[in-house]
Amino acid sequence: MTSASRTRPLADAGTYVVLVAAALLTLAPFALSVLTSLKAPVQFASTSPLSLPNPVTVENYLTLFDGSRVDFGSALGLTAAMVVVVLAGQLVFSIMAAYAFARLEFPGRDLLFWVYLATLMVPPVVTVVPLYLMMVQLGLRNTFSGLVLPYLLGSPYAVFLLREFFRGIPSELTDAARIDGAGTWRTLLHIVVPLSRPVIATLAIITVVTHANNFLWPLIITSGDELQVLTTATASLQGRFNANWTLVTAATTVAMLPLMAVFLAFSRRIVDSIQITGFR
Amino acid sequence: MHEPSSGARTRPGRRRARLREAVAGYGLLAPSLVGIVAFLVVPILVAIGLSFYKWDLLSRPRFVGLTNWAAVGTDPALLNSAAVTIAYVLLVIPLQTVLGIALAVLLHRGLPGSAGLRSILVLPWVCAPLALGIVWKWIFAPTDGALNALLGTSIAWLSDPDLALPAVAFVAVWSQAGYVALFFLAGLAAIPASVLEAAQLDGAGAVRTFWYVTLPLLRPTLFFVLVTTTISAFQAFDSIYALTQGGPAGATNVVAMQIYTSAFKTFDMGRAAALAVALFVVLVLISLAQQLYFRRRITYDLS
């Protein structure tokens, strides 16, 4: 139906109307909450929620970062640290496992792969209570290690995705490397990884989005102010300053902005890569 | 790996190569295997064990046999949360899928500007569901929220038990429809243009072509999307935590919320574990349906 050749003005107009309406509906909540976050609390209490900020003020944002009531600066830093650590661990360990499954022959391989596949079905909400208790036993409650450990050693999803891709790499390439005397590690690092850049990039994006936005696990494994990530800091702020919507919308804006910025900068690339993951 | 081209090696040599490969294989696998066993397999086993205990996190756990399991089938609060979850899934999935297909079809027409619009529609996907939930909590707020100001009403969107679940479901559809559309867009792109042209040459109109040609060809995509989104809808937590915390009067108390409440509000670890295991079983059954459907693919994958 790519009918660029045929001109159907009516259909085209209809398409635009629907798509633009959908886009506006998507953007409206963001726009409204940003407007609110730029209002003084006094204005918010006395004028319509839809009114424009007058005067525009950044006091809500300053409150988030001045450390007096909440500390979004450290939440931002901690979220970044958590995402970086998890991302590095997941990529490295998942690539290793995927390569073993895709290209090495060893007893028990298929059975183990089934185990990995089966754990794809284990949802976080099911494991959260036992994981919390296990972390308590290990003394890791309310520690950075406790925050990242369950995700650090790779994910079955990543292994599955990478294995599919690695299997598609022509074996002549890896065989040639082996004949040249390259060991498993060198083959992996110098042949397989460079060839798999697109799928690794995709995986990285999904991992970053998933873990930057993770809420349930940080909610349960951390407490207090020191180990708050953006999601838990936002939730706790909303709990403390109930209907203080100017401050709360400033917090949600800060919580969403980093990933939105990344997304808008690389949107085409990211959208393409999401599509890759659904279908191969 | 695949046999080396020549059979010149001696048997012990080959065995040593095989051994070396096995060692390398397990070496590469070790970290993720430890992770998967410790953080995905063991927790399930711990949850199963825990479901036979009563434990408030303070006093000693007490073995209570099948009490928690009996409660899963009889406790009105738990039955309510099962019903709420199913209602939520039935509200979200059809709406989001139909919207996703519609948006995908329109985007697929490839009019100028489609790429930009596509990016905007996917935007909610990169945002934390928790933060989106809080934004919508404000929009829905009865007196100082944006929606009532816009409509000139004073409707209690999130506090009226009849409206809360639809409102929560709406937020889910709003945040995911664009993302779902991406998969259908990929599915549409995979349909050869020649097939559609043939249909049109046969005199089929746009609607008939869509209904009898495009849609059947989208079936694998549809199935994949339905299964994955259904499974994730069954686990909805973040946005509901932000919007209603399961209220009002239990109207949005989905199973994930109930597990959280049982474990961390009323401190009944055993009850929470039993519920979690029950949810897991349901999700496995749904996944099995997927496995059956894709059986051919999977066997091929394991070859």
Added chain:
Amino acid sequence: MRPNRARRLAIGITAAAMLLAGCSAPAASPSSAAPQENAQLVFRTWDENAAKAYDQTFAKFTAANPGITVKTEVVAWADYFTKLRTDIAGGSAPDIFWLNNSYLAPYARNGNLVDINATLGADAAGAWVPSVVKQFTVDGKLWGVPQTSDGGIAVYYNKKLVADAGLSEADIAKLAWSPSGGDNSLLTVAEKLTKDASGKTADQAGFDAKHVKQYGYNAAYDLQAIYLPFIGSNGGTYQDGDTFTFSNPKTVEAFSYVVDLINKHHVAPSAADTNTNGDFSRDQFLQGKMALFQSGLYNLANVEAGAKFDWGVVGLPAGPAGAISVTNGVAVVGNAASKNSAAVAKLLAYLGTAEGNQAIGASGANLPGVTGAQQVYKDYWASKKVDLTPFFSVLDNGTIPAPTGENFAAGYAAYDPILQEIFLGRKDVAAGLAEADAAANKAIQG
């Protein structure tokens, strides 16, 4: 497949071990080693205003005890007891923290808290407000150092709105209510103070209940400020021991009256607004959109800071059994598992002195629980020309006990959704309360 079977076995054993470990995991034993030279303590509260005052207190404490520093953290009320329990179980609980008596019992009985008499001596409690000491005594032992004693519940009013309705302070000073005939000035006054968008009051014909612009009163699903006092003032009960008694006929009458104020007479905000946002009524009052706001001393500092109009305080409306309020103290408790038990003991002792308890009183945030520290609070409000008498005189009528019980959290969670529906007018009051009774009492038995 041998390695696999072995692995599966290992998994099973690990799991069993973890479960067993979980089974035998009591709170970590306190290390009553020699007093540490340097200690960093963490203090936790749910009250923003109190947190600021405590920072001053801790600065003084550190000056007197070099080497011991205290960090204050605030956890929202909604999450407070979730975080506390998971922290206690996880060994990451703060060294000292605020607790109210509703949630005290399980921690006291399980040995998670520092025994105050054993640590500070049996005479220490003599310096503290007796009613709060009593609230924090479980099984004959004292578990907390009183920090606030709330006084009773009274009614804040907006002077301008009251005058605009043609009412004098005398008209609202002795409000009364009755579920069956009798003096019902609370309702008639509240109706006069409730206005719709066109300026009609709730007692006028053609009053538009859908567009209320100004509320008369804050009848709501609010345990401490509204429904406990209403139950008490009608001679009803909330609990008998740990058991909930919602189906007590007097209790049912009280709830019916409150629910009617909201849904029948429309003199209070809809439960849709107030059920899930406990600050809604306070914010309406502060924005000048509500005339009478029934609450406690815990909101005094907020009202003082937030109200841009003249306001005053009158006594709690009297029911058939008189004006019966609840009074609820807060204590600071010590974590028995703290690694710095000596420093914790020092800090607890300090917080139990007039000097240590003074800061939260001096800012007017809370009425101190140490008797000797209360004067600064009274002085502060006297200097602001606020008459606190209504908050205290009501206590002379006797009080209704504050919520309590070993499994209070579970009972509350069980009845909460049912009461929400009652207030929304979606459940018959009597039937709903019977249901709430059954659900809550089943939940506390576990």
